[in-house]
Amino acid sequence: MRFLCSLAISGLLLVLAGRAAAAPRTTYFEVVREFRSVTCQGETLEQCTSPASEALKAFIREKVEQGWTKEEIVRAVVAEYGEGILAAPPRRGMAWWLWVTPFALLPLGVFLIGTLFARPRPKLEPAPPSASLSSYLAEVEREVREE
Amino acid sequence: MRRLLALAVVVALAVGLAVLGLTAIRAGSGEGLGGNPSGRLAPDFDLPSVREGEGRVRLSDYRGRPVVLNFWASWCGPCKEEAPVLAEGWKKWSALGVVFLGVDSQDIRAWAREFLERYGIGYPNGFDGSGEVKARYGVTGFPETFFISPDGRVVGKWVGPLDQASLDARIQVLLGVRG
Numbered sequence: 136m137r138f139l140c141s142l143a144i145s146g147l148l149l150v151l152a153g154r155a156a157a158a159p160r161t162t163y164f165e166v167v168r169e170f171r172s173v174t175c176q177g178e179t180l181e182q183c184t185s186p187a188s189e190a191l192k193a194f195i196r197e198k199v200e201q202g203w204t205k206e207e208i209v210r211a212v213v214a215e216y217g218e219g220i221l222a223a224p225p226r227r228g229m230a231w232w233l234w235v236t237p238f239a240l241l242p243l244g245v246f247l248i249g250t251l252f253a254r255p256r257p258k259l260e261p262a263p264p265s266a267s268l269s270s271y272l273a274e275v276e277r278e279v280r281e282e
Numbered sequence: 283m284r285r286l287l288a289l290a291v292v293v294a295l296a297v298g299l300a301v302l303g304l305t306a307i308r309a310g311s312g313e314g315l316g317g318n319p320s321g322r323l324a325p326d327f328d329l330p331s332v333r334e335g336e337g338r339v340r341l342s343d344y345r346g347r348p349v350v351l352n353f354w355a356s357w358c359g360p361c362k363e364e365a366p367v368l369a370e371g372w373k374k375w376s377a378l379g380v381v382f383l384g385v386d387s388q389d390i391r392a393w394a395r396e397f398l399e400r401y402g403i404g405y406p407n408g409f410d411g412s413g414e415v416k417a418r419y420g421v422t423g424f425p426e427t428f429f430i431s432p433d434g435r436v437v438g439k440w441v442g443p444l445d446q447a448s449l450d451a452r453i454q455v456l457l458g459v460r461g
Contacts, residue, residue: 173388173413187388190357194390215390217412243291250288 161205166195169209171222179222191216316420319436324351324428327415329408332386332394339383339408341430348456349381349430350449353416355389356397358424364443365401371449372405380453384408387416387424429456 164181170191172183180188191212198208209221218225224233315322328340341349352368354361372382384407386394391409398407410416419428429438429452437456440448 186357186359187355190355190390190393194393215411216388217414219412247288247292250284251292 158202159199160202161199161208163192163196163199166199166205166208167192169205169222170212170220173216173220180220315418315436319420319428319439322436323434324349324430324436325415325418327385327408327410327418329385329410329415332384332391332398332407332409334395336406339385339406341383341434344381344383345434346432347379347381348432348453349383349428350375350453350456351428351430352382352384353387353419353421353424353426353428354384355387355424356393357389360443361425362397362401364425365397365403367444367446367449369402369404370446371444371453372403374450375453376405378457380457381405385410385415387411387421388413427452429453431456 167181168179170180172178172180172185172188174185174187175183180191194212195208198211203211212220226234315325324341326340326342328338328342331337331339341351350368350371352364354364368382368384376382382405384398384403384405386407387410389409389411391411394407394409397403408415419426423441425443427440427444427449428436429440431437438452440452444452
């Protein structure tokens with residue numbers, strides 16, 4: 136009886152361990168958004184429904200169900216299709232410039248826009264005496280002369 | 283003066299970007315086969331083999347022999363239809379010196395190996411995961427087959443799955459048996 140009990144418990148533990156090993160460690164949607172489509176120009180893998188994209192989606196689903204991590208799946212897909220399949224360029228090598236250049240060019244752009252489209256600042260010159268002021272001054276001068 | 287300098291910088295940037303773009307377009311198109319490829323030199327390629335431990339597959343290694351070059355993928359339905367025809371054609375024509383080569387594009391290598399095994403395809407097959415070679419040949423769908431003369435020129439192209447009679451006829455043209 137004791138033997139049968141321990142056998143049943145061992146069996147149950149084995150089943151549970153097997154399930155834990157195959158339990159998904161990421162989701163399909165978390166992984167699929169890492170890729171662009173190689174057949175539909177300008178579309179993500181998720182958007183594209185070409186047979187090539189559907190095959191890759193099936194591969195991703197299969198690996199998620201087998202308990203692969205997101206990193207493992209991404210590595211496997213890149214090994215097959217090359218880095219061009221990634222939706223975002225990797226942050227190293229030549230692709231690193233794609234990330235840095237926009238930020239590096241931003242101050243230059245601001246300076247250029249500021250210089251090209253800024254309104255010319257008017258030069259400050261002494262204002263000509265207004266008509267009322269000159270007539271007032273003439274009046275004062277005349278009164279002084281009369282006195 | 284400052285405005286003039288800014289304008290000069292903008293013009294220089296625009297010219298620089300245009301030059302970069304044109305260079306990228308030229309590099310992308312390379313020696314590609316667009317439109318009608320007949321009579322044009324088939325672009326050489328150097329790909330890892332689909333099968334493990336088989337080294338690399340290079341078109342230039344077969345210069346001097348007529349080549350049947352087939353583009354395919356394991357997920358492609360019409361390729362499954364065509365595979366037995368190619369396997370049979372390879373057995374028949376390789377004895378007469380015709381080389382059969384495959385380029386498996388945008389595929390999962392493990393699936394491609396299963397495909398080759400299932401259909402008994404024993405000729406060399408290169409793995410073109412990124413689809414770069416496919417693009418250079420101007421292939422827009424699978425399967426597509428190129429018939430290449432011993433001097434490396436494209437004699438003909440077949441779009442879609444080949445049947446035995448069409449394959450035989452094209453090879454006869456390639457060998458100069460048929461006009």
